[in-house]
Amino acid sequence: MKKIEAIIRKTKFDEVADELREAGIEFFSFWDVRGVGQTRQERIYRGVVYDTSTIERTMLSIIVRDKNVEKTVLAIMKAARTGEIGDGKVFISGIEESYRIRTGEYGDESLFIKGKEE
Amino acid sequence: MKKIEAIIRKTKFDEVADELREAGIEFFSFWDVRGVGQTRQERIYRGVVYDTSTIERTMLSIIVRDKNVEKTVLAIMKAARTGEIGDGKVFISGIEESYRIRTGEYGDESLFIKGKEE
Amino acid sequence: MKKIEAIIRKTKFDEVADELREAGIEFFSFWDVRGVGQTRQERIYRGVVYDTSTIERTMLSIIVRDKNVEKTVLAIMKAARTGEIGDGKVFISGIEESYRIRTGEYGDESLFIKGKEE
Ligand SMILES: Nc1ncnc2c1ncn2[C@@H]1O[C@H](COP(=O)(O)OP(=O)(O)OP(=O)(O)O)[C@@H](O)[C@H]1O
Ligand SMILES: Nc1ncnc2c1ncn2[C@@H]1O[C@H](COP(=O)(O)OP(=O)(O)OP(=O)(O)O)[C@@H](O)[C@H]1O
Ligand SMILES: Nc1ncnc2c1ncn2[C@@H]1O[C@H](COP(=O)(O)OP(=O)(O)OP(=O)(O)O)[C@@H](O)[C@H]1O
Ligand SMILES: [Mg+2]
Ligand SMILES: [Mg+2]
Ligand SMILES: [Mg+2]
Numbered sequence: 001m002k003k004i005e006a007i008i009r010k011t012k013f014d015e016v017a018d019e020l021r022e023a024g025i026e027f028f029s030f031w032d033v034r035g036v037g038q039t040r041q042e043r044i045y046r047g048v049v050y051d052t053s054t055i056e057r058t059m060l061s062i063i064v065r066d067k068n069v070e071k072t073v074l075a076i077m078k079a080a081r082t083g084e085i086g087d088g089k090v091f092i093s094g095i096e097e098s099y100r101i102r103t104g105e106y107g108d109e110s111l112f113i114k115g116k117e118e
Numbered sequence: 119m120k121k122i123e124a125i126i127r128k129t130k131f132d133e134v135a136d137e138l139r140e141a142g143i144e145f146f147s148f149w150d151v152r153g154v155g156q157t158r159q160e161r162i163y164r165g166v167v168y169d170t171s172t173i174e175r176t177m178l179s180i181i182v183r184d185k186n187v188e189k190t191v192l193a194i195m196k197a198a199r200t201g202e203i204g205d206g207k208v209f210i211s212g213i214e215e216s217y218r219i220r221t222g223e224y225g226d227e228s229l230f231i232k233g234k235e236e
Numbered sequence: 237m238k239k240i241e242a243i244i245r246k247t248k249f250d251e252v253a254d255e256l257r258e259a260g261i262e263f264f265s266f267w268d269v270r271g272v273g274q275t276r277q278e279r280i281y282r283g284v285v286y287d288t289s290t291i292e293r294t295m296l297s298i299i300v301r302d303k304n305v306e307k308t309v310l311a312i313m314k315a316a317r318t319g320e321i322g323d324g325k326v327f328i329s330g331i332e333e334s335y336r337i338r339t340g341e342y343g344d345e346s347l348f349i350k351g352k353e354e
Contacts, residue, residue, distance in 0.1 A: 087337035101205035
């Protein structure tokens, strides 16, 4: 099990959520964050001055089975990208255990719904 | 040291906090999150249609010593459970180091108050 | 790569951000959290009764290269400290991979800007 944290433009949230659903990733949590990046000094990129300090960001936290890491990252990278400074970041870390509170299920089983997915 | 992240129903917060205190877990952080789960497709469970998209969630982040992991998880699982779709999840991951800013203490020592707990 | 999570007094945010910038740490995310600490029972420290339940906290999440962990922690510990009960905590954990969405860069490269830093 892995945790995928993505910090994306708030304006890209719906596209990312759609792309994740298409990839079969149905569960995640999200909240608003603010970011300090190349925000304090304005930054010039291809002749344009960027001040990213005011970009609103959304943090997504998605716990997935190992076999779903790659497609989750690809879905986010595809849908969150504009190509302009400030598109955000994706971070991967390990998760040692997971429980579904309602049933007490744990491990991979707690991360998908039986009958709905292989 | 481990991090326990729990995503619970907002309405269950007080019960969970009480149960944690009774288990001797006195420190944690929390904030509001929203979740995408079986939210996009309504889901039928025991004849009832659930749309969990509107359930407000609270994220709890609790860093505990290894010896306290089990009782923390049990306290959350007990208090956060309604038995209906959407009760939430608990995730465990590793923490490599911890510091108490006021004193500079680190390691297990930074996670409890001397004299108050063994 | 490591993740440094710091829970600090909201009133200390600007000082911490400045100290991080001086240490060369230019990227991080942050959001408001609330904390349960020695908050439920008031706590007496050097003769003063502290009720930390009402202290507003900010969570900082900073992913850095291994070589920058120490200076990041030191910057936070220095700037966030008042010496009074409730200054907060710093936690370190491992990050397995990082991606910059705009460019697809990954690994250490995704964490700094070429030409700006060694
Ligand atoms: N190392 C980091 N740790 C934590 N959060 C980060 C980190 N880097 C970026 N972020 C978060 O992501 C947001 C967007 O970052 P941003 O896309 O500007 O990254 P970048 O590396 O500067 O890429 P770009 O060159 O495309 O701007 C930041 O405002 C911050 O919230
Ligand atoms: N894999 C996951 N990664 C991140 N957050 C998740 C994940 N699964 C669930 N969550 C969060 O927990 C909330 C509640 O999930 P929920 O209880 O519906 O899980 P579930 O597995 O669908 O269990 P149930 O079958 O009881 O509904 C979601 O809205 C989301 O915020
Ligand atoms: N173990 C923990 N897990 C998660 N969050 C924590 C933990 N300990 C503290 N926090 C967060 O940090 C905030 C501040 O904690 P606080 O500074 O009171 O820690 P402390 O160990 O009690 O130190 P002090 O003795 O200086 O008060 C808490 O309100 C909570 O949000
Ligand atoms: Mg940037
Ligand atoms: Mg559900
Ligand atoms: Mg305290």
